[in-house]
Amino acid sequence: TSGEGASTTASASGSGASFKGCIVSDGGGFKDQSFNQAGLEGLEKAKSEDGIQIASVESKSDADYAPNIATLVSQNCNLVVASGFLLADALGQQADANKDTQFAIVDSTVTPARDNVKPLLFDTAQAAYLAGYVAAGMSKTGTVATYGGIKIPSVTIFMDGFSDGVAKYNQDKGKAVKVLGWDKATQDGSFTGDFTDATKGRNTSQNFIDQGADIILPVAGPVGSGTLAAAKAANDGGKDVKVIWVDSDGYNTQPDYRDIILTTVVKEIGTAVQAAVKSELDGTFSSQPYVGTLDNGGVSLAPFHDLDSQVPQELKTEVTALQEQIASGAIKVESQSTP
Amino acid sequence: MSTSAPAQPTAPAAAAAPVERSSARPVWVMAAFAALALLLFGGFGPAGSSTFALSGGGAAVSLPDLPLPGRPSGWVIGLACVALVVVVELARRAGRPAPRWAVPLFAALWVVGFLVWVVAGQRISLVGLLGGGLVLAVPLVFGALSGVVSERAGVVNIAIEGQLLAGAFLSAVVASATDSAWLGLLAAPLAGALVGLLLAIFAIRYLVDQIIVGVVLNVLVLGLTNYLFSTVLSADRSLNSPPGLGPVAIPLLSNIPVLGPVLFNQSVIVYLMYVAVAVVHVALFRTRWGLRVRAVGEHPRAADTVGINVNRTRFVNVLIAGALAGLGGAMLTLGASLAFGQNMSAGKGYIALAAMIFGRYSPKGALAAALLFGLATNLQDILSSISTPVPSQFLLMAPYLATVLAVAGLVGRVRAPAADGQPYVKQ
Amino acid sequence: MKSWLEDVRRSSWLVSLLAVVVAFVLGGVLIALTDPDTQAAMGYFFARPTDAVSAGWRAATEAYGAMLRGAIYDPQAATATRQIRPITETLTVATPLIAAGLGVALAFRVGLFNIGAQGQLILGVILAGWVGFRLHLPVGIHLLVAVLAAVIGGALWGGLVGVLRARTGAPEVITTIMLNYVALYLLAYLLTTGAFQREGASNPISPPIDDSAAFPLLLGDSFRLHLGFLVVLVAAAFVWWLLERSTVGFRWRAVGANPAAARTAGMSVSAAYVGVMVAAGALAGLAGAAQLLGTEKSLTGGIAGSIGPDAITVALLGRSRPLGVVLAGLLFGALRAGGVLMQAQTGTPIDIVLVVQSVIVLLIAAPPLVRSIFRLEPRKRRSTDSADGAAPTAERQGAAA
């Protein structure tokens, strides 16, 4: 079970046996094969490598954030990680009330900034831009789609980058690949309303497919499994739909769907969490935000894996070039939600 | 359920002659909608034309797109709606019943007008809209049928939500463990019936208030499935990766333009739903079993005096009802090729309950009401991917508001089975 | 009060206690069976059954031990503050549950099944939120106006149901469920509008309410327990007075017990339906106030959490009596608060709380089952007992005309 052996079994040798790292999920829970899970896995890696103790608590609703964080603080956690933007307010309050505990929050800053809170941010627009470019290049129908779970910056930033990537492709190639589900100008589009109900993801994706989309980017954690199911069903019916996964490389987390996952917009949450633990162990903890970029490897476009052969070499070359331009700052990927 | 109260037949006055004078309220509601149609779809109709793609979804025959000019269509439809209001009102004044086609036609026209208005110069796939709506409706239809079967026998079934969830859970686990979607499909009604069994034991054997049992069973199933999901299913993912029951095209029928792919290129569970609606309808209204069930729900003591075992009938019906809803739960997992997720039923059981009442406790009505919900939900989803004049939250709200309007008078007073919710105690 | 003590004496008290015991035992069995160590030991169960049993026992007792510490007092915590924090958390979590539960219970007593606490609460927080962050009023007045706004919002939403029921006979079970969704989407919509959305935020969250609109904390900054708890206790006392001692409550109870007789005696059934739904909504709105002005401080789409559904179980467990609702709310608050620590320390999913809760309510509703489990003598039923049931009795009799 999650958070196993927190207080009872101090594991392994390591330097961190007296250190306790803790994490609170948002409504998606730690089994979302995505965002929350990645955070917990980061902690678990720190546990096995540095021998720290860990504890984890899942939130079921917005009202759970504050008590969950507070409970972990009471459990003598040295570092409490809040998994997700939605926990920012609750985390801020707890940080004020518990000055000698360190906090980290994924995907958000806290306002005002606190000395004991480290934001872990990701400029996912950069990687999503590449994904958009690839999607546009790979689409046979000339229509691609994206949707989100809840309309929050850490979600829409993917969608902004994705549609910019498509626009870039259209501009460079004089094409008119259409993006369904997100309008960057009005910042409005398709959202399923939560990060849990895969049924809605399936339905939304089915509708995209019916409107002609053949590459879909779900930015909705476990809801995305609905997209995988819809795509597979459509392909069984003779279509050729592919999915671009988010957060952790879908090739590993979704082994059943390797044949339709084109690539993944990777967001190294686990690495960032592990690094935060390390910095606290080292005594180098600072409230300076960590921002994952293409340049520092905090975000990236995953390999095409099994579908590699289907991606034209020319497209790959262009993507590599774009990646270098973005990393070097030659191309600026802009989003309202850029951290 | 408390719906019994407004629906109680007022004391049957012996002298009452069977002349029903229809009230004016439905006409007023229709008139309001007609006015809205004229104003919104005509007056403020979109300038461009709204395009409906007729093929797709693997249709054999490819049809051209259907463009409907926005404002002109709006005017035509608005005026037709007004004409229908006049027809209905004239019939009412003359003391005749309105023509049977009048209200359905009105509703259909209004929906088309609304579609043209809301799609506003964009293009949507009609096949996708209808097919997706049907798929969304399936759990609702099964749930509503479950309600019909149970409440017709006089047992309020609030536990539909829990039955759907249990069906979804067990079907996913069994299908995953045995790697057979068919075995999963078999497990779903079992899970639902198990919840039905608890309902029957507490409501019929222990005479606990039926609404209370229903509400609490929903919490129990939610807690259990969540708990098992977080422990057993998470520890071993092979227990929750069920094979799906993909679409099966029915030869010939699936080639019918538009309707073919919508109706006859679907998962087996959808076909089961067609069968279930027909079977429940025939069984309830054409068979000995149905006559007895309805007697038990209307006047259990009368049924008892002619040798019908009231509580056994109820028990059996509650089990059947649970099984039906459980089957609906399988649509969420196997039918959609999805793994089980926490709280996967997401309130669909309660919507199904509303659909049952909206559909006046009849299988056909339940089907229609559930389809309405499904279509409205899917329309909202499609519209949120293109830009539309209505905020998506209001589209999401629409079916719920419609239900409130409906139960508040548009469909007239819904008459629940007279003994619905009342336990039967033998001496 | 006296009648409640009567109840206890007439041993429904014992049944309730046993129901709680059975529920926890069942929950414990579930915890044991899903515990990995137990499962491992099950593998060689027939070789050494004691291993499995002791592993299961350990898993269950550890989980419940953590839950108890998380709900009442945690001697393992480092500081005194942290040691007593659990009990304050229990009270904090219980606050909105009690308020909303009172609303549901009140409606039950008048024969209405109010599943709409969630929607009423949401309407309450919408209005209270707007007052809290858009109006800037003096200290004291601001809080008062905000609470009033919450109460009015809930009362309107509840009253709508009452009016529909009274005027058109629309079953409140359906209208409340539907209006819950309408309220939910209304809130979601408002949080995208300028009036409600936090400046500079693109996500649906409101600005925080002014400090002047917040319930003052009762025990200082280290605890979340706020004045709202006391307000809710006062509300419970008021509901008791209203039902048992006031003329309005007399009419409401009469309508609940026998609407036909109430009507014949010159009482207005419609007025009772509308009145009680207004009151029920107001209480749910108060729950919203506790939630928003007491703990959450900003509006989000999910602010209502599961308070609405929980309120129904609280009302059922409390047998629709104010004191019962307070106790049931405290119990559920304790389960919730304790569940967090249980999850943090033993990794047991908090969903076990739902299982325990629902089993308790089911068993309490079926005393014969509990008696047969424990082979107790059936107690002689007095016909007044049927009035004890939480359920809307009038509905059962279908007596409404």
Place this chain on the structure above:
Amino acid sequence: MELALEGITKRFGSLVANDGIDLVVAPGEVHCLLGENGAGKSTLMNVIYGLYRPDAGRILVDGRPLELTGPGDAMAAGIGMVHQHFMLVPVFTVAENVVLGHEPTKGPKGVGLLDLAGARRRVRELSDRYGLAVDPDALIEDLPVGVQQRVEILKALVRDAKVLILDEPTAVLTPQETDELIAIMRQLTAAGTSIVFITHKLREVRAIADRITVIRRGKVVGSADPSAPENELAALMVGRSVSLGVTKAPPKTGEVTVRVRDLVVRDHAGTRVVDGVDLDIARGEVLAVAGVQGNGQTELTEAIVGLQDAVTGSIRLGETELVGLRTREVLDAGVGFVPEDRTHDGLVGTFSIEENLVLDRHRAAPFAKGPALDRTALRANATQLIGDFDVRASGPEVAAGTLSGGNQQKVVLARELSRPLQLFIASQPTRGLDVGSIEFVHRRIVAERDAGTPVLIVSTELDEVLALADRIAVMYRGRVVGVVPADRHENLRDVLGLMMAGVPEAEAVAQAAAYPSEVEAAAADAGDDPVVTT
């Protein structure tokens, strides 16, 4: 077929409803069961019909013991029953009700498709054979009570009942309809069916019975010959000699203060259930409304107290117009109202006696202090009224629902009579009460009259009407057929009976003289004037 009961005992908790009852019903006979309310007649029949399991004793059919697990077994053994409260599904058709539980089917075996055409044919056939005139396709809820009763008889006939139990079948019929029923019973016995006939009405017993068994407090207290004098039967029933009739002084009629003019009440379907009624009631007189149940009497009283919605016309109480007022305002204007169904409309069963006693007066002093109820005042009021009205209960805090019917009725009366009244209305004031309670209630009503209050009584029991009324208004299909002073006709009972079937007074007088009622005739033969009400 011969049906015999041996030592049947049935208990409800500590109450022994049937106590070692022995009974033999011979083939082709009409066997009357007599007994006052609550004597245990219905209970015994329910035991025979398999609805109740007896605690002791056995049932023999043609000498062989019969094991009953439910009504199905009884029906299979040839026992049919027409219940006191009809057991018909209101939303089903006649044919569906008749075949329910015994349905003809068609089509493939195991599917059980209903053969409704066959059912209709069978109903028509039987209906014709016994001259019942029932339309198989009519919905029960649309049928008059008399026809519903014939449907109940059909249900038994279609199952080939050899023994037919009729539990108070005449309570809902006019005397003329009773004659028709008796004709049907004769036809049935002629065909070999035995009939168990339950009633309180002695004169019916004498018209049709072959044998009479009297039950009191669950025991058989004797059997009698149809020719036995009524006083003897009545004494056997009640266990003491009974005073037949109410003694009351002639009315001291004052001015007319209640004027009902052109009153029309529509039901939810728009039908005029009260159709242009005019009535006057004077101070100090009792006006009784007679009529078969369902002819608008209930709606009439409810319209006066503001419980009906669609009311036009005028109801004046002194200077006050009551039409358009709310119930509360009508009650405050000085109208006392005893509804016909005390458990449904008169009392809140789960409330205590003291609470029930202020149901309509709790808003004002002395019972309300501001927004609060004054519990002490409630208690004082209850103690007083319980004494005055001789309510038998262990205390004022006892739930009203636990009281016996007579005591419940006393609580309602106490409430309504304990304030100054301008008009007192009582619907079916003694329905379901025993002789002692009836005496008490009647005395109270007469006392109110004598105190000068106009009194309006509605009763379907002619005996009660005759006992109380100074004038009698007969209602039929929502109209007043005529208003007859209580002393106008010799054969008032026959005349009223005909008027209850819609015959105008003059014509009724003529007809009654020409064709005296069979039941009345049987009573007249016995040579005494029967006014036993139970």
